[in-house]
Amino acid sequence: MITGDLKRRVDALWTEFWQGGITNPLTVIEQITFLMYARLLDINEARDENRQKRSGKPFTRRFKEDEQHLRWSQFRHLGSDQMLPLVRDQVFPHFRSTVASGTAFAEFMKDAQLMIQKPGLLVKAVNMIHELPLTEGDTKGDLYEYLLSKLTTAGINGQFRTPRHIIRLMVDLLEPKPTDVVGDPSCGTGGFLVSVMEYLLETYTSPEAVIEETDPDTGNVEKIYIGDKLSDEDRAHIRSNMFHGFDFDATMLRIAAMNLMLHGVDDPDIHYQDTLSTGFTDKYPNQATEGFDVILANPPFKGSLDFEDVHSGLLRQVKTKKTELLFLALILRMLNTGGRSATIVPDGVLFGSSGAHRQLRQLLVDNNQLEAVISLPSGVFRPYAGVSTGILVFTKGGRTDNVFFYDIEADGLSLDDKRQPVEENDLDDCLASWRKRNPASDTDRKSKAFFVPAAEIREAGYDLSLNRYKESSYVQKEGEHPQEVLGRMKELNDEISKDIVELEEMLG
Numbered sequence: 001m002i003t004g005d006l007k008r009r010v011d012a013l014w015t016e017f018w019q020g021g022i023t024n025p026l027t028v029i030e031q032i033t034f035l036m037y038a039r040l041l042d043i044n045e046a047r048d049e050n051r052q053k054r055s056g057k058p059f060t061r062r063f064k065e066d067e068q069h070l071r072w073s074q075f076r077h078l079g080s081d082q083m084l085p086l087v088r089d090q091v092f093p094h095f096r097s098t099v100a101s102g103t104a105f106a107e108f109m110k111d112a113q114l115m116i117q118k119p120g121l122l123v124k125a126v127n128m129i130h131e132l133p134l135t136e137g138d139t140k141g142d143l144y145e146y147l148l149s150k151l152t153t154a155g156i157n158g159q160f161r162t163p164r165h166i167i168r169l170m171v172d173l174l175e176p177k178p179t180d181v182v183g184d185p186s187c188g189t190g191g192f193l194v195s196v197m198e199y200l201l202e203t204y205t206s207p208e209a210v211i212e213e214t215d216p217d218t219g220n221v222e223k224i225y226i227g228d229k230l231s232d233e234d235r236a237h238i239r240s241n242m243f244h245g246f247d248f249d250a251t252m253l254r255i256a257a258m259n260l261m262l263h264g265v266d267d268p269d270i271h272y273q274d275t276l277s278t279g280f281t282d283k284y285p286n287q288a289t290e291g292f293d294v295i296l297a298n299p300p301f302k303g304s305l306d307f308e309d310v311h312s313g314l315l316r317q318v319k320t321k322k323t324e325l326l327f328l329a330l331i332l333r334m335l336n337t338g339g340r341s342a343t344i345v346p347d348g349v350l351f352g353s354s355g356a357h358r359q360l361r362q363l364l365v366d367n368n369q370l371e372a373v374i375s376l377p378s379g380v381f382r383p384y385a386g387v388s389t390g391i392l393v394f395t396k397g398g399r400t401d402n403v404f405f406y407d408i409e410a411d412g413l414s415l416d417d418k419r420q421p422v423e424e425n426d427l428d429d430c431l432a433s434w435r436k437r438n439p440a441s442d443t444d445r446k447s448k449a450f451f452v453p454a455a456e457i458r459e460a461g462y463d464l465s466l467n468r469y470k471e472s473s474y475v476q477k478e479g480e481h482p483q484e485v486l487g488r489m490k491e492l493n494d495e496i497s498k499d500i501v502e503l504e505e506m507l508g
Contacts, residue, residue, distance in 0.1 A: 006133070010146055013128045020121035029147050030254075031115055035129050037258050038091060042072035043135060054211060055226065060266075070094050076126050080119030087122065088114040109254075161188065162298045162344065163380060165411065167195045169427050170296055170342040173372070173393055173434055178204060178234040180242065180293035185330055187245030187270070190256030192296040197263045200238065201225035240267040244292070248274045276314065276326050290336045298344040299327035301387065317363060320356035324349055328360055328392070332368065335396040344376075347388040351465040361462040365454055369398035374406045374430060375466040379415025390466075400454040402439040405466050406430045407448045445471040 017028045041062055048059040063071055070091050075083055095109050116122045176182055176196050184192045202225055209228040227235070243265050245256050253270050260268040300323050317329040324345055331341050349357065350373065364370045372393035378386055393404075410424035426448065433442075433449035442451045452469045460468055 007146060009128065009132065013125065014147075014150065016121060016124050016128070020116065020118050022115060022121075025150055027115055029150075032125070032129065032147060033255065033258070034092070034095070034112055034114070035125060036132070036134060037095070038087075039072045039129060040134055040258075045071065046073070051211065051226065057226075067094065072130075076130060080123045083126070084114075084116070084119040084122050161384075162191055163411070163413075164191060164195070165427060166344075166376070166380060167191050167296070168199075169431060170344075170391060171195045171199045172431050173342050173391075174294055174296070174340050175203075176200065176294045178230055178238060178242075181244070181291065182242055182294045182296070183244040183246075183292040183334060184295065184297050185246050185327065185334065186297055186299045187247050187256050188249070188252050188298075190245055190259045190268075190270070192298075193243045193245055193256070193265075193268070194259050194263050196243070196294070196296070197238070197260070197265060198225075200230070201227045201264070204229040204234075239265060241269075244269040244271075246271050246273045248272065276323065276330060290334070290339075292334050293336055293339045295331050295335060295339070295341040295343070297327065297331060297341070299324060301346045318356050318360045320354075320360075322356065325356055325360050328364075332363070332396055337397040338395065340371075340393070340395045342391055342393045344389050345392055347390060347465065349392075349464075350390055351463050351468070358462055361464055364392070364394055365400045365403075365457055365462055367397075368400070369395040370400045370403050370454075370464075371395060372404040372406070372434065373464050373466065374408060376408055377411060377415050379419075380411060382415065382419060383417035390464075392464075400457075402451040402453055403457060403464075404434065404437050404442070405450055405452060405469060406433060407466055407470060409448075445469060 013032065014028060017031070022028055022031065045062050048061075051057070052059055068074060069086070075086055075091065078086065092112055092114050095112050114122075116125065171192070176199065178200055182193060182196050184190075187193060204227050205225040206228055209226050211226065230238070243260060245253070245260075245268065247253050247256070250272055253272055257268055257270040260270070314326050314329045314333065317332070318325050320326060328343065328345070328349070331343060335341060349360070352358075370392070372391070374391040374393070376389045376391065378388040380389065381387060406426075408426045408430055410422065410426050412421060412425035412427065413419045414422050429448065437449070437451070439451040442449055444450055450470075456469070457464065
């Protein structure tokens, strides 16, 4: 979570760019992104060097012996007159050639150039970025979110960043394997894909293979997972074939590609593409039709498209202009038979009365295996949106016998715009209930977790809203006797009358 102090530092950095003559917000964000990337490359190089010393395992170097002067830790100490030409004429060309050569990330770095013309501004930017806590969890994702909010686009067209703890819950629900092919048709900054990578490293690392390192900038101790239970084939698959992300926001794609590369995915398949259009199927036929084992997504909620812009195959499944319904149809199309998805949807998808809404829910229940409907509290996406949402977990193909419902009322953060930490948190219980779920015993609809038979859902017109099936428990409270209440009211009236008399005497 981004703190007030971190916001102030980012604001100060933003002000330096504006005062330095760079006033286009998108240009500011891109330049900050490039410099953050330069620093993160050096951090990862240093980590790999330390890991090699401890484990003896070699790694592919980002900087050759004659390129060490291009590392952040080296050039950040230079004076302004030396730093500017080095970064402009050597570091940025290094981005475009050596670092990104042969990878999908090359298409996002091929036009990278330093737009900072004033030597003093570059020195200030480098020093300020060096102070940012880029190694603490997914702080860089929080920084991106805050930077992008300055474009005043966060939340427009249903686009806003998914909280990382909600993403991790969804990943834990699906338990992806290192042999899976994982996709996100609206990947944004790549949060879902990065979380899958983190899950794999944690799951396939034995306790003795966890390395604790002290971050040189912050002094924080960080656990490094080396994935010692992964085979060479698994590692090769993870590095270049496992992760696929699509979006129509080029800035988001650059961030997503960088994010994945810095989490150990050397060649992520990140592409600029409107996945709902005909062009997606034409350009990526394998991914567009039965190419994935796992799909995690939080697609745009509020969009509406013209029929002629939507792929006809999606319209055959559900005839609608609403993007939240079209994305669910797309995900079903993209999954292999037996492939699984966890997707965030607005509550309207769960109980909407239109023909398209009912058609989509019927498709999930009757032609596939709808596994779970998990209700999220309405404040999860604050401060960007207060919309009520849920998580749908489903498998392509098979049949639905019973559906697991869970009512998450708290996620560990306050449900107002401040989103401060609180004690109440249902996420761990939700995951535990899911893992030990049993349709035969989980029948108490007054509890947070319970099953509903598919036959009952059909009888209810395929309504998937939790409140349709959850039973409320009422506790009868003993109230005061009416005579006692009347007695207290008379006492209060007597006191008021006495006060009025005293006030009249004071006024003469």
